[in-house]
Amino acid sequence: MDFENNFVKPVIVMSACLDGDRVRYNGEILHNELVEKLKNFVDIMKVCPEIGIGLGVPRDPIKIYQTEAGYRIYQTKTGLDFTEKMKDFSSRFLDGLKDVDGFILKGKSPSCGASGTKIYRDKNAKDIVRMGMGLFDQYVKERFPLKPIEDELRLKNDEIRHHFLTKVFAFAQMRNLEKNTHSISQLIEFHTKYKYLLMLYNQSKMIQLGKIVAGYRKGNIERTVSDYAGIFYTAFERKPGIKKQINVIQHIYGYFSHRLSPAEKKHFLSLLKKYQSEKIPLITLLELLKSFAFRFDVKYLMAQRYFSPYPDQLYE
Ligand code: SF4
Structure with missing residues (x-):
């Protein structure tokens, strides 16, 4: 007998850009070693919330800023606010998740960021009030408080x-x-x-x-x-x-x-x-x-x- 090594495949929801999809605002394609390794052992369900709210590639970057009523996301160059669209998309996407065991979301992103996201003082501010989470990630945490959620940067540890x-x-x-x-x-x-x-x-x-x-x-x-x-x-x-x-x-x-x-x-x-x-x-x-x-x-x-x-x- 050897040590137990049989596993049911977990389902991990992942930011699509971490798996090489061309969905980033600047069209950049990313490669992640851990994601490549994981593919043989887990089922990956990809999501790009910014594509989900109708933005294209390439696109002008969005930012997240705080208000008294909560966080909002905003595209400085066009003056468009995408907060409600992100809320709707997140609800629909997360409602549809039946079997999920964890999330790997792109660090620092105003949408996906599981950590390290710059939170701006207001929609036109250049200074940040803190580092935090992206808006989509906040909805994920609210909906699945017990599920493991990490970003690719923290997972290097x-x-x-x-x-x-x-x-x-x-x-x-x-x-x-x-x-x-x-x-x-x-x-x-x-x-x-x-x-x-x-x-x-x-x-x-x-x-x-x-x-x-x-x-x-x-x-x-x-x-x-x-x-x-x-x-x-x-x-x-x-x-x-x-x-x-x-x-x-x-x-x-x-x-x-x-x-x-x-x-x-x-x-x-x-x-x-x-x-x-x-x-x-x-x-x-x-x-x-x-x-x-x-x-x-x-x-x-x-x-x-x-x-x-x-x-x-x-x-x-
Ligand atoms: S970080 Fe999230 S929103 Fe941004 S490109 Fe990747 S998957 Fe899309």
């Missing part, structure tokens, strides 16, 4: 990318389970696989989820899965820190500690200390734990999503 992919893949597996569960054994298997990942993200929700599984009454599978999903989606809100990682690592280490030689134990504990003081990356410890799992043939651990929250090929 290893930790942010890891957290994003972990969530997107976990949500897709959960969504699939909601649609295709016919027996409690499927939910038990799911919960078992996610045990340590849930412990990492939110231990109290892991316990709540365990109680839902244990409280199953015959003939009530749909209700049980729906209750489970409702909590599962909220368990991944915060990116876990080193302390939580160490807690999980120590739990897993408990499977082998009594079978290791004193020298192996010493080596493990010294690596743990180095990880704690941020001198080595997490992967060093995970690989060591995985090698112990192989050696002692602990299938329960090999099935844990904690070790493979998303396909290995997306790790680099």
Whole structure:
């Protein structure tokens, strides 16, 4: 047996320009390495909100500015305000989304920007009041508050990318389970696989989820899965820190500690200390734990999503 690496394909909504579509205001074509890699593992649904509101390519740029009544988008050169059109387009597009597990939106854009968008003081101002989000992205966040939303700039950061992919893949597996569960054994298997990942993200929700599984009454599978999903989606809100990682690592280490030689134990504990003081990356410890799992043939651990929250090929 090897570590679990089968996944349901997540659905990711993506700014069309990130996938090489010629939709940018200046006609520029972008290439993104992560998007290219993701294509083999996720279903991508592309959207360009500015094309959606009827703008062409090339076009005069628009800007986002603040008012007391909220944000507006405006094309300085033509004097046209596109706020209502963007609102209508976003409602229609987001209403039509049935299965979606996450969003990758173009950073800094007045429409898509998931972060780093310049918010101007008023429609004619040249100075900005803050960096924020684009208008379309704001509607996405309102409609899908629990879904992972990132931009291509933040996803260059290893930790942010890891957290994003972990969530997107976990949500897709959960969504699939909601649609295709016919027996409690499927939910038990799911919960078992996610045990340590849930412990990492939110231990109290892991316990709540365990109680839902244990409280199953015959003939009530749909209700049980729906209750489970409702909590599962909220368990991944915060990116876990080193302390939580160490807690999980120590739990897993408990499977082998009594079978290791004193020298192996010493080596493990010294690596743990180095990880704690941020001198080595997490992967060093995970690989060591995985090698112990192989050696002692602990299938329960090999099935844990904690070790493979998303396909290995997306790790680099
Ligand atoms: S950032 Fe969004 S609105 Fe702008 S070109 Fe890309 S997809 Fe279109």
